[in-house]
Amino acid sequence: MKVKKAFNLIYNSHRRSVSKNYQHNLALVFALKEINGDPNLLPNITLGFRIFNSYFDAKMTYKATLSFLSSQHQFLPNFKCGALNTLIAVTGGLTSLISAHIGTTLSIYKIPQLIYGSFSREQLMLPSMYQMVPSEATQYMGVIRLFHHFRWTWIALFAQEDDNGDRFVEVLVPMLSENDICVDFIARLPSQKYVAHDGDDFSRHKEFFAAYFDNKANVWFVYGEDSSMLSLRMVLLVIPFLSFPPVHKVWIVTCHWDFASVSVQRVWDIETFHGALSFTVHSSQPPGFNRFLQSVSPSWAKGDGFIQDFWEQAFSCALKLSTVQGDNKEMCTGAEKLDSIPDILFEMSMTGHSYNVYNAVYAVAHSLHAIYESIFKCRRREEGKIPEICDVQPWQLHHFLRSIKFNNSAGDSVCFDENGELNIGFDVTNWVTFPNGSFARVKVGRLDPHAPPGNELTLNEDQIVWHRTFNQVVPLSVCNEHCPPGYSKEKKEGENFCCYDCAPCPEGTIAQDEDMVACIKCPQDQHANIKQDQCIPKVFSFLSYKEILGIALALLSMSFSVITALVLGIFIKHQETPIVKANNRSLTYILLISLLLCFLCSLLFIGRPSQLTCLLRQTAFGIVFSVALSSVLAKTITVVLAFMATKPGSRIRRWFGKRMATSVVLFCSFIQAGICTIWLSTSPPFHDVDMHSATGEIILQCNEGSVAMFYYVLGYMGFLASASFTMAFFARKLPDSFNEAKFLTFSMLVFCSVWVSFLPTYLSTKGKFMVAVEIFSILASSAGLLGCIFTPKCYIIVLRPELNTRDQLIRRRK
Incomplete structure (x- = not known):
């Protein structure tokens, strides 16, 4: 049997005219009804309550607060009449101002105040306050x-x-x-x-x-x-x-709004x-709360000073007890149902603030339960003593409230943090x-x-x-339209920082997202796309056998190589004929073989560069071309010496012969070979990657290592070409069989023209086109030598064999 020892839990109500807030009262009643009917929570103890109205007025709030501290039906603060009406805690109020007014008075008595509405602890820092709403x-x-x-x-x-x-x-x-x-x-x-x-x-x-x-x-x-x-x-x-x-x-x-x-x-x-x-x-629906609301009626409980005003406001009718006259309202039947009221006036589901009231009541009940359990344990230690219920002072509740943690009937955990705030979101x-x-x-x-x-x-x-x-599209709320990807924000002078212009990203930078403050650079191995909103990988660039330019140059190289081999074969086949023997067959063979190698050297420039090809490209080309030019120079010298040797009493005859021509070729070629050897031993060419010269490309190239040595090689070939051209030019009108001096002059003119135009073109291009220019120069100059020197001879050997006789040779010389 429960002892009728009541602890009055005081509740602060909102003003009477707002019917929706009556649910807060009902949440309090529902919670106490559950607690008093629970045999496992506060057994033999009955919790009671008193509800006061603040009327949103400071004076009325202070008056109601002092009424908390007075005996029932008497306004005598601090005077206790009877032990059955002990004030334990107060829950309220709905607004921060009312909560502050209540707290200034209750803090004197260290009475716990559980605030279920809006409140900022910065307003009033009091240790007796507990906030059921998370902080602002x-x-x-x-x-x-x-x-x-x-x-x-x-x-x-x-x-x-x-x-x-x-x-x-x-x-x-x-x-x-x-x-x-x-x-x-x-x-x-x-x-x-x-x-x-x-x-x-x-x-x-x-x-x-x-x-x-x-x-x-x-x-x-x-x-x-x-x-x-x-x-x-x-x-x-x-x-x-x-x-x-x-x-x-x-x-x-x-959360204050509703x-x-x-x-x-x-x-x-x-x-x-x-x-x-x-x-x-956060709120949940406690089991049975909806059924409890459906049982509410004007006569459901005695002593409810709010039910009449709520009922008349909610249903727009007048109760029999109403004292309002002349409003022409229909009489209430008392059988109206709360679930028929619009949500704007009353909700059947428990609102957040009502849920806070519900949890506040349970927090006090669990704290009281913890207090009595500790008292009973102490009393049981004394033999022969029967546990008795003694009065609990409000200040004793604080320690247990701050450490309390329980799960309510809706399954939510309730506990306070070190600041006395409910630990929820x-x-x-x-x-x-x-x-x-x-x-x-x-x-x-x-x-x-x-x-x-x-x-x-x-x-x-x-x-x-x-x-x-x-139209169910996420609304925009910006000062101006977002800057799309590819653009960055540009501040407008004299306006808020949220108002800005959109400027396109500079070349080589991107803006991946909208409204980027600044554009960012892509990594070295990537580049910006056309829209400049993302980085894409750069492609490797080199003169490949798979592209048209590479295929064309390779076919030209192979074609000229085959032609050169055919010419060499023709000359070997007709090596005993006067036209082949007329100008040193050994030099002719050396020149044709070197031209064949020159055409094949161009293949080293096509394909993906490697360390080996980078070492061989320029050095092999320089040495082979030097051999070819040395052969041309030796041929030119041979023509000049041959003319001079025919003069009576000339001493040059003893210099005239195969040994002189071979010495010229070897000596000139060895000089170029020495230059290349020094180049390879000091600063050789190497495989290199150029990520910056071309947009969107990674150029795979051969770095010359020493640029000076590269130009030394080209300069030496230029020297040989100039020497050969000079001597051939001055010897062009000398009487010679088959116009050999003229053909040498034309061939060197073509050669020098090609390589003079090569340098500015080479220096003005990048990547694979630079390589293509050098290949073209090699092929063009080699083809010029082959065509100018050997085409007329092949014409006579193949098509006009009747001219390839000793008589014709003597006649031409005369």
Whole structure:
């Protein structure tokens, strides 16, 4: 049998005219009913309660608080009459101002105060306060995460016109700036209960909307408690009378806000708030609560001073006990059901604030239970003593409240942190309104302050319903359009940092995302695409056998090589004929073989460069070409000496012969071979990669190692060519068989022309085209020597053999 020892749990109610908040009272009653019927929680102890109204007035709040401390039906603070009415704890209030008024008095007596509504501990730091709502700092962090998630950088702020609103602006605006979010404007909401509709008030509203209506911000963030929110709704109600179109914005609101309306506001349109997002106190539905609400009736409990006003407000009828006359209301039957009331007046599901009341009652009950368990353990240690129930002082509850942790009937864990704040987060709620004035709360996310940094906010974006004007597209709320990829932000002078121009990225840089502050360079092995929004790998560039240019040059090289081999074969076959014997057959064979190797040397320049090919390219080409030029020079010298040797008494005859020609070829070739040997031993060519010369390409090339040695090789070949051309030019009119001097002159003229034009072209190109220029010069100069020197001879040998006789040779000389 339970001992009728009552502990009065005091509750602070909202003003009478808001019927929705009556659910807070019912949550308190439901919780106490469950606790008193639970044999495992506070057995033999009955918890009672008293409810006082603050009327949103400081004087009435202090009066009600002093009534907490007085005996029932007597206003005598500090005077206890009877042990059955011991004050243990207070839950309240709904607003921060009321909570502060209560706390200043209760803190003197160290009575626990469990605040179920909005409150900032910075307002009043009292150890006796316990906050059932997470701190406002958590909400601010969640708002920042929400803005970042939807990339909203241009917002409007609405704050109630009091100290709390000032504190909100002072804290949040710097946080927004630090997170690259700008405030378009800040508007203050009046906190009075009602908004007058006289001429001055309409003028003030018109000025308000004229200043803020045409702004770019599509997101309006509102900080305000019920009174300021009611004022906002009244202001929005008069918009049609001010010649303004309806407000279609995304409303972001804090947990203080609710669609709480008085009876006269049930017909007010709430379509403006369709698609609003709010951080709401986490709530669950305790088992049996809905069934409990359905049992509520005007006569369901005695001593309820709020049921009459709630019933008349909710159902727009008059009870028999009503003293209101002349309002022409129908009489209430008392059988009305709460589930028939629009949600804007009363909700059948437990709201966040009611859930806080429910948890606050259970927190006190579990703390009391822990106290009595500790007392019973001490009493049982004394033999022969029967455990007795002794009075518990409110101050004793603090230690147990701060360490209490339990799971409520809805399965949620309840515990306080070291600051006396409930250790939970917020739900992200999407408010969906309907034409009939009802609405639905849709949970679309969760704000968990204990999650890893950056993951505090989770959203199910597919479930969010936006205002109808946005056509279910995520609204933009920016000062200007986002800079697309490939562009970076450029600050506008004299404007907010959220307002900027978009400048294209410089060449070689990219901007992968929208609104990048600066373009970034690609890695060396990548380059920017045409749109400059991503880096793509560079392709390897070299003169390949697979491309047309490489194939063409290779075919030319092989063709000239075959032609040279055929010419050599013709000369070997007809080696005993006068035309072959006329100008030193050995030099002719050396020249043809060197030309054959020159054509084949060009193949070293085609294909992917390697260390071996890089070593052989220039050196092999230089030596082989020097042999060819030395042979031409020896031929020219032979022509000149042959003419001079025919003069009577000439001493040059003894110099004239094969040994002289061979010595010239060997001597000149050895000089070039020596230069190449020095080059290879000091600073040889090597395989190199050029990532910067060509856009989008990695040039695989052979680095000459020593550029000076490369030009020494070319310079020496130029010297041999110049010497050969000079001697051939002066000997062109000498009487000679088969015009040998003229042909040598033409061949060297072609050779020198090719290589004089080679240098500027070579230096002005890059990559594979530079290689192609050198190959073309090799082929052209070699083909010039082959054609000018051997074409006439082959013509006579093959097509005019009758001219290839000794008689014709003597006749030509004469």
